[in-house]
Amino acid sequence: MLNKLLFKEIDNAPLVAFRMLFGLLCFLESFGAILTGWVRRVLIEPEFTFSFIGFEWLQPLPGYGMYVYFGIMALLSLFVMLGYKYRLSVIGFTILWAGAYIMQKSSYNNHYYLLILISMIMAIMPAHRYASIDVKQRPEMMRLSMPNWCGLIIIAQLFIVYTYASVAKLYPDWLNAHVPGLLMENKSHYILIGDLLQQRWLHYLLAYGGIIFDGLIIPLLLYKPTRKWAFAVSIVFHLFNSIVFQIGIFPYLSLAFTLFFFEPDAIRRLWFKKKPIYKSNTISIPSNANVLKWVLSIYVLIQISLPLRHHFIKDDVLWTEEGHRMSWRMMLRTRSGATTFKVVNKETQKAMPVALDQFLTPKQQRSAATKPDIIWQFAQYLRSYYAEKGLDVAVYVDAQVSVNGRRFKPLIDPKTNLAEVEWQIVQHNDWILPSKQE
Secondary structure (H helix, E strand, O other), X not given: OHHHHXXXXXXXXXXXXXXXXXXXXXXXXXXXXXXOOHHHHHHHOOOOOXXXXXXXXXXXXXXXXXXXXXXXXXXXXXXXXXXXXHHXXXXXXXXXXXXXXXXXXXXXXXXXXXXXXXXXXXXXXXXXXXXXXXXXXXXXXXXXXXEOHHHHHHHHHHHHHHHHHHHHOOOHHHHOOHHHHHHHHOOOOOOOOOOHHHOHHHHHXXXXXXXXXXXXXXXXXXXXXXXXXXXXXXXXXXXXXXXXXXXXOHHHHHHHHHHHOOOHHHHHHHHOOOOOOOOOOOEOOOOOHHHHHHHHHHHHHHHHHHHHHHHHOOOOHHHHOOOOOOOOOOOOOOEEEEEEEEEEEOOOOOEEEOOHHXXXXXXXXXXXXXXXXXXXXXXXXXXXXXXXXXXXXXXXXEEEXXXXXXXXXXXXXXXXXXXXXXXXXXXXXXXXXXXXXX
16 A cells, blocks of 8 residues: 555656746745855854854855855756756755854754755655656666655654644733734835735735645645636745745745645646657555655654654743744744853953944844854854964853843853753753743
8 A cells, every 4th residue: 555655657748847947946945045145244254153053163154255155056956956966956055055054043044944855855755757858868867757755754844844843833922913913013104005015904814824824735735626726726825925025935935845746647748748648557666665655754754753842841932942944834923132241261251342343234133132052153253263363261151131022031051051051952942041030
């Protein structure tokens, strides 16, 4: 039964069409990051970047090297789209994109993480077996079909993403439309729709519409009678997000995913009219079938487990941020803070002022004012900075933080020397003060 589900051969038109769209969107994301100044602001101008903890060694290339870095990613994306040296191209893009993601957290985005996952999946897909330069150079590679698991793994990944995104919204500040209202506050200047975005009824529509859309869109796309209606709603939903939130390629990538929900023959007629019809019901079990089953099972299990980890960490993730990333907690909260760092010379007990402008860009300062892991990382950086000057220092932090516009509360224990404490990856860091305070 499982072999039939995974290894039944179906028309590969959806996968081939998705490869083309995926490559094009990755090109636009990579090259667009250069044109819009994102690479300059995030990876070139900062003195250093806040990488993921454990990857502090992974820093941007010096000078204008990151322009070359993203230029190579753009070129590899075009190769993926055209199906040229496909396997090497998509693996190369995955490695470079993951590197750019890991080396900086100031611009963390769930969509960037999703792109890593999809790139990894695409690296094992036979997406270059039709309508590609690879096939033109080696005609014996051409195939009209793909194993069914190619579509199923994409659908499973999307189901996980959207389901967790829906469940995460089931908390008071979202249900009373407070957070959607906060997200719209700085968009009043938008031409034509600025005033509309400030309407209270729209905030409730966004709040409950988001829960319903995220929770039901995958089942509705899977169910044939509702598929076209769900696709139409998806277009409206994602275009709204693109216009209002300006989140890059993600809305269009989400629409591209719908290729896997429609009948392959319908995609073939729309995209590849000259492609021969594939009607066989062959079940082709590869020699590595058991290995593939284990790999897919472990991957899905990890994706189901990661978003749950914050439930096993003390206190509220909305306050501590522990377990927030890689959990599909998208646009759920706003944070603001006023944070000062105090460096004390251990030998003389003299306090030295820290001018954040000397070390951090404005964007980095906003993160270092509200997010515990980045506050800790900056404390480690200050310790290293002064150690190079021959000074042994302690670093203390006074952080007053507001979540979702609520009252400001102290986030960090001001008596803890953050230069000396270790970051706890899988458990609560006790120097983060409780969310419930007198």
